[in-house]
Amino acid sequence: MSGFSFNLLKITDPRFRLGKIIFSRNKHEKILDTPNCFVYTIRGSVPHLTPDNLQTIPADAFGITLEHFLEVQPPSSTYFMGGIHKFLNLEEYPLFFDVRDSEKLQNISFGTDKYVPVVTSHGCRKVTLEEYIRYMNIYNPDIFASMTDLITVKNPGLKRVKKSVDRTLNWLDETLEHTKEGIQVFGVVTGYDKHEERERSAKETANRNVAGFVLNGFDLDMTSKERLDLMKISLKYLPRNKPRGIDIFNTSYPSDMTSLGHALTFLLIEDGIQHRREKFINLWDDKYRTDFKPILDECKCYTCQNHKRAYIHHLLKTHEMLATVLLMSHNLFHYLQFFKTIRKSINLNTFTNTAIQFINMYGSDDNDASNT
Numbered sequence: 001m002s003g004f005s006f007n008l009l010k011i012t013d014p015r016f017r018l019g020k021i022i023f024s025r026n027k028h029e030k031i032l033d034t035p036n037c038f039v040y041t042i043r044g045s046v047p048h049l050t051p052d053n054l055q056t057i058p059a060d061a062f063g064i065t066l067e068h069f070l071e072v073q074p075p076s077s078t079y080f081m082g083g084i085h086k087f088l089n090l091e092e093y094p095l096f097f098d099v100r101d102s103e104k105l106q107n108i109s110f111g112t113d114k115y116v117p118v119v120t121s122h123g124c125r126k127v128t129l130e131e132y133i134r135y136m137n138i139y140n141p142d143i144f145a146s147m148t149d150l151i152t153v154k155n156p157g158l159k160r161v162k163k164s165v166d167r168t169l170n171w172l173d174e175t176l177e178h179t180k181e182g183i184q185v186f187g188v189v190t191g192y193d194k195h196e197e198r199e200r201s202a203k204e205t206a207n208r209n210v211a212g213f214v215l216n217g218f219d220l221d222m223t224s225k226e227r228l229d230l231m232k233i234s235l236k237y238l239p240r241n242k243p244r245g246i247d248i249f250n251t252s253y254p255s256d257m258t259s260l261g262h263a264l265t266f267l268l269i270e271d272g273i274q275h276r277r278e279k280f281i282n283l284w285d286d287k288y289r290t291d292f293k294p295i296l297d298e299c300k301c302y303t304c305q306n307h308k309r310a311y312i313h314h315l316l317k318t319h320e321m322l323a324t325v326l327l328m329s330h331n332l333f334h335y336l337q338f339f340k341t342i343r344k345s346i347n348l349n350t351f352t353n354t355a356i357q358f359i360n361m362y363g364s365d366d367n368d369a370s371n372t
């Protein structure tokens with residue numbers, strides 16, 4: 001038997017909410033305190049890290065993308081009847097599935113009412129709704145996002161956005177009807193920059209029996225203010241007693257920073273003194289050649305406890321794989337610490353710069369949901 005519940009523990013400043021998601025499966029409970037992250041994976045593994053490295057990271061849950069499994073169809077993993085947790089050796093964690101990797105969304109041809117196109121390392125493939133639901137019923141993840149008609153062209157017209165909202169809602173209805181009991185479905189709220197469509201998508205999705213919501217339909221070219229305004233429209237119509245986009249994020253950012261040779265250094269804890277620090281440092285820079293400090297003095301990650309900036313710089317310069325392993329160990333640890341700090345801030349009502357930074361990164365929540 002499996003179960004799922006979301007407890008909204010605290011709303012302090014209108015912009016912050018603290019919650020707890022409880023997953024139960026085979027009499028085991030897994031708890032995800034929110035705001036939190038689904039750790040970003042590629043083909044089910046965390047970029048730059050091995051399962052051994054992962055032991056040092058306080059990861060709570062993982063996000064998996066079907067797109068990465070579709071080189072051959074059906075994917076070999078669907079022949080394994082023990083479920084996706086066992087297949088990926090992530091049995092201890094809640095797993096969230098989506099069709100496409102929205103962080104690395106590539107512009108490909110339009111889908112139809114029957115399928116969405118996906119990009120694999122062997123070229124483009126199609127995945128139908130029927131296939132997606134069948135795979136999810138075999139994989140048995142804790143949660144998956146219903147299939148979405150994503151638009152990958154710039155500035156889509158109203159007609160195209162309407163079609164995207166309609167398809168996404170129709171697919172959600174089919175999904176809710178055919179998904180095995182015990183697997184939670186998150187509805188995807190879209191609508192791009194068309195306010196009335198964003199409102200319709202949110203209202204209609206909220207009317208369905210979904211466990212939570214994914215906020216989608218943001219263009220990477222949008223300014224954070226534009227994103228924020230659109231997010232507010234969506235959130236206004238979503239019930240506050242379900243997880244909804246602003247509660248769970250992903251960790252593609254630390255992965256991308258690692259690929260660039262950057263180490264995250266933004267401030268986590270306020271000391272009452274308004275001091276500035278770089279958000280990240282670029283360890284490729286020759287100035288780190290003789291820098292024998294850890295990335296961050298106060299960081300408790302494996303890398304900062306054991307290695308110096310100069311060593312990582314040397315590993316980068318010599319194209320040693322260990323460079324990105326050490327960098328990712330720090331970056332992911334630091335990023336997850338950031339969310340831990342945010343939770344603490346909300347709990348203690350201390351609105352530090354860290355919390356403000358959080359709003360600036362991700363947007364805020366009006367908490368004026370009309371249907372609660």
Ligand SMILES: [Zn+2]
Binds near residue numbers: 295329331333
């Ligand atoms: Zn560190």
